[in-house]
Amino acid sequence: MKISTKGRYGLTIMMELAAKFGEGPTSLKSIAEKNQLSEHYLEQLIAPLRNAGLVKSVRGAYGGYILSRDASEITAGDIIRVLEGPISPVDFTEEDDPAKRDLWLRIRDSIAEVLDSTTLENLVNFEEHGAKENYMFYI
Secondary structure (H helix, E strand, C coil): CCCCHHHHHHHHHHHHHHHCCCCCCECHHHHHHHHCCCHHHHHHHHHHHHHCCCEEEECCCCCEEEECCCHHHCEHHHHHHHHHCCCCCCCCCCCCCHHHHHHHHHHHHHHHHHHHCCEHHHHHHHHHHCHHHHCCCCC
């Protein structure tokens, strides 16, 4: 499975909204400028995120978008599934060799586990503080 620009830019949008959560709406124009992305393309990505209930739009002169719930409650998996569809490294059928099918299922499940255990809060904290702040090692 290769994540396209839809998934990558969708994560960028959501991380920007998470970083500004509680500060009011954020415009797509500001996200596009900050990340050197096409505002028009971001407009195409925000619609499915809104339809899935991950973001809310705010109208008006100071409008934009906000997360529909706390960043700790939205996972990377939520976003990727909305923008990319089901998580699967390959298409397979029940007729496939059982050993291969088992391999594809384990790969799919591993990818899903990482995406579903990574919240927007994790991603924003990592971006702001680096890896040292996110992992605790006990010796």
